[in-house]
Amino acid sequence: MGGAPGARRGVRWAGAVAIAAGLTLGPGAGGEAGCCAETVAAAARTRAGTATSQPPGDGMAAMRAALDAVAALPGEPRILSAAGVTRDETPLLTLENPSPFDPARAERRLVLVGGLEGDADAAARIVLDAVRWFKTEAPEEERTRWAVSALPMAHPSPDGPGRPGRFPPAGGFFDDPGRPESRYVWRWVAYQAPDLVVEVRAGDGFGVRARAAGESGGEAGDDAMPAGSLAAAMADTASTPGLGPVATLLVTAGASDGAAVVREALARAPDGQSPLRDALAARVGRDPLPLASVLARRYPGTPSISYIPALAWVHSLRLAELDGDLSLRDKVMGEVGPWLSGERPLFGDRISFAAVAGTMIFSELAQSSGGDRDAAARLADEGVALARAETAPGVPRHGSGWSDDFFLGTIAAVRAGDREGLAAAVRLVTTYAARLQQPDGLFHHDAGAPAAWGRGNGFGALGLSELLTVLPADHPERETVLDVHRRHLAAMRARQAPDGMWRQVVDEPGSYRETSVTAMTLTAMARGIRLGWLDASYRPVVDRAWRALLAHVLEDGTLVDVCIGTGAGPTRRYYLDRPAVNGADDRGGAMALGAALEYHYLLEAD
Numbered sequence: 128m129g130g131a132p133g134a135r136r137g138v139r140w141a142g143a144v145a146i147a148a149g150l151t152l153g154p155g156a157g158g159e160a161g162c163c164a165e166t167v168a169a170a171a172r173t174r175a176g177t178a179t180s181q182p183p184g185d186g187m188a189a190m191r192a193a194l195d196a197v198a199a200l201p202g203e204p205r206i207l208s209a210a211g212v213t214r215d216e217t218p219l220l221t222l223e224n225p226s227p228f229d230p231a232r233a234e235r236r237l238v239l240v241g242g243l244e245g246d247a248d249a250a251a252r253i254v255l256d257a258v259r260w261f262k263t264e265a266p267e268e269e270r271t272r273w274a275v276s277a278l279p280m281a282h283p284s285p286d287g288p289g290r291p292g293r294f295p296p297a298g299g300f301f302d303d304p305g306r307p308e309s310r311y312v313w314r315w316v317a318y319q320a321p322d323l324v325v326e327v328r329a330g331d332g333f334g335v336r337a338r339a340a341g342e343s344g345g346e347a348g349d350d351a352m353p354a355g356s357l358a359a360a361m362a363d364t365a366s367t368p369g370l371g372p373v374a375t376l377l378v379t380a381g382a383s384d385g386a387a388v389v390r391e392a393l394a395r396a397p398d399g400q401s402p403l404r405d406a407l408a409a410r411v412g413r414d415p416l417p418l419a420s421v422l423a424r425r426y427p428g429t430p431s432i433s434y435i436p437a438l439a440w441v442h443s444l445r446l447a448e449l450d451g452d453l454s455l456r457d458k459v460m461g462e463v464g465p466w467l468s469g470e471r472p473l474f475g476d477r478i479s480f481a482a483v484a485g486t487m488i489f490s491e492l493a494q495s496s497g498g499d500r501d502a503a504a505r506l507a508d509e510g511v512a513l514a515r516a517e518t519a520p521g522v523p524r525h526g527s528g529w530s531d532d533f534f535l536g537t538i539a540a541v542r543a544g545d546r547e548g549l550a551a552a553v554r555l556v557t558t559y560a561a562r563l564q565q566p567d568g569l570f571h572h573d574a575g576a577p578a579a580w581g582r583g584n585g586f587g588a589l590g591l592s593e594l595l596t597v598l599p600a601d602h603p604e605r606e607t608v609l610d611v612h613r614r615h616l617a618a619m620r621a622r623q624a625p626d627g628m629w630r631q632v633v634d635e636p637g638s639y640r641e642t643s644v645t646a647m648t649l650t651a652m653a654r655g656i657r658l659g660w661l662d663a664s665y666r667p668v669v670d671r672a673w674r675a676l677l678a679h680v681l682e683d684g685t686l687v688d689v690c691i692g693t694g695a696g697p698t699r700r701y702y703l704d705r706p707a708v709n710g711a712d713d714r715g716g717a718m719a720l721g722a723a724l725e726y727h728y729l730l731e732a733d
Contacts, residue, residue, distance in 0.1 A: 187217060190280065193255055194220055200262045203274055206625045210278050211301070211311020212637030212703060219311055219637060222258055222277045223625040227320040228411045228674040234274040236404065237392060238321040240312065241328075242280035243357060249329035249382060251279035256385025257327070264386065269393055276319045281312045281357075293355035295366045301631075301639045302704045311639065314688070316361065318626060318640070318678065320408075321373050322401045325392050326358040330379035335391055338362040340372040340401050352377055364402075369681060371402030411677045415727035418680065419446050419720055423455055425684035426716035430462040432473055434484035434535055438717035441491050441542070442724055449727075460499075463488060466506065467499045473506055478513060478525050480535035486510025490542040507543050514539040515551035521558025523551070529695050530563055530570040530583040534590030541593045552594055553604045560611045568618030569633055573695035578702045579633040582690055585647030585718075587615055592651035595660060609660060612651075616661065619648050620668050627675030631690055632702050639707060642679045642689045645672055646718035653722075653729040673726050680719055689715035 191207070198207045206225065209218035226232040239257060241250035258277050261270065292309035300310045316324060338352050341364050352359040358375040360366040367373075374397050378388050400408070423443040427436035440459045447455040465471040466489075474482055489510065492503035514536060516524040526532045536555050540548025563570045565579070572583040591612040598605050622633050628640035629648055649672035655661030656669065679687040688707040692714070696702060708715065 202262045209637035210315035224274050228678050235322045237275045238319045238324045239277040244328050246329045253385050254279040257388045260386040294357045294360035302706045320404045323396045324361050324375045326377045328379050334379045336377040338375050340374045371406045373401040373403040411674050415723040419723040421684045422720040427713045432485040433481050435714045437485040437488040440488045442720045467502045483513045484535040484538045486539050487542040510539040511543045511545045511548045515548040521554040529573045531586045534586040568614040576695040578699045580702050581631045581641045581644035585644040588651035589647045627671035643715050643718045646722040650722045650725045653725045657732045685710045686715045
């Protein structure tokens with residue numbers, strides 16, 4: 128059985144590629160003694176009208192080609208994406224549909240997962256054949272009634288352990304040093320909003336073990352659901368706090384049982400939506416202003432002169448104007464009081480753009496009615512002066528050189544409307560864009576950090592949007608700034624995840640789907656639509672992003688998957704491994720609050 132694991136997998140996948148594309152393989156055309164995988168994969172891609180960027184002969188390329196072929200068949204699921212990425216950066220490839228958070232879609236939702244135990248290749252082929260059968264041979268009534276998503280090979284590392292870990296994952300998350308796969312799988316399955324989850328394992332016979340939503344362990348015998356399995360954990364209320372359980376099946380199947388897997392799943396599916404999907408639907412059903420009120424009352428948890436609390440304060444003041452809630456203004460004034468009174472100094476020994484950006488709150492207060500306007504104006508002027516200080520044109524004295532500066536280095540002047548500050552902001556934007564914007568339109572985090580970090584691109588989207596909001600129509604550099612902004616948002620639109628999120632590394636489909644970049648990007652796009660520099664084609668992008676953001680904000684204002692503070696790193700792996708916060712987070716809360724207000728303004732403009 129010679130040959131590398133990837134090469135063996137490529138040959139074994141040849142038959143699956145051909146089946147997926149509807150080809151008939153004669154003797155010598157597939158299987159262990161068949162022709163090379165790239166030949167069959169190429170034929171499948173030609174037949175299905177798809178392509179793959181992976182090197183010919185590579186095992187993952189053959190799998191990708193098989194998935195491409197199934198995705199190209201009419202109907203859903205039709206989007207090839209990834210649920211995560213292994214420690215050796217192999218993507219956990221998925222077939223997805225775009226409707227997990229769409230309240231207008233009434234279909235029941237089925238999620239198929241293979242490759243967690245035993246022969247991962249064989250289980251993946253069964254899952255792929257199951258999806259193909261659903262798209263081509265299932266009764267029309269069932270195809271109308273159900274939406275399917277699939278993760279055929281949840282643990283693709285051939286030399287790794289037999290499973291990626293126990294479920295639910297405990298401790299750490301996407302940055303887990305040994306087993307990130309279980310974290311990615313857990314999150315992806317839950318946020319497909321399933322009504323039924325089917326874990327598929329390859330075996331000699333066909334067998335089904337079922338567990339109802341909310342049913343815990345305790346059974347014994349050959350039909351027991353294995354403790355620590357995905358199927359057991361997803362059904363257990365104790366394992367799914369904040370969301371709720373879902374009915375599951377653990378199916379052992381043979382190579383030709385793909386159709387039987389789906390038939391059995393549909394026959395055994397419980398009536399109605401799962402508690403998990405009900406919980407997500409309740410989140411997605413919220414209106415912008417009530418959500419904004421929850422966030423404004425919760426954030427910031429730690430007042431300081433930094434862009435994070437200042438964003439929450441600025442948005443809270445605007446919400447107070449919208450709904451007439453003076454208690455929100457009182458909250459803000461109480462939290463900024465020590466700086467207005469001079470009790471606390473504006474800056475420490477080191478001046479950073481994060482702190483300079485925090486002075487935006489004083490521009491907001493200086494332009495509003497009420498006391499302390501003079502003190503607010505003095506503090507705002509101090510921040511603007513620091514923001515516009517340069518060592519050379521377009522090189523800010525207090526900047527980091529990172530894409531963060533698109534927002535952090537410009538927002539103080541933008542909020543103040545300072546003429547000289549706006550001129551410095553334009554120089555910063557054009558200088559940084561020349562250095563950081565890639566041919567595809569995305570921003571690298573730094574010239575020495577070759578990765579399109581999610582929030583780094585969020586800073587670019589938000590900063591340019593804020594600048595364009597106040598930059599005069601006849602400004603000589605406005606079209607230059609607008610061109611940078613449009614190219615960037617076009618690139619972001621092209622890389623939106625199937626569910627509406629954007630990712631921790633924007634152009635890495637397996638990177639985790641991150642909340643702050645989603646909030647920032649939808650804010651910039653919503654404003655661009657409303658103010659006329661983006662066309663109507665962006666509206667469904669923003670609507671999907673809003674629903675996805677809602678799904679990641681809990682009823683109490685805590686959040687799911689917000690990347691922690693991040694400096695520039697030397698490798699793509701550095702960004703993939705940045706930890707994600709789940710819970711209260713001032714940064715994500717401020718960003719989500721701004722997104723809620725901007726989406727409200729967009730709805731009002733309709």
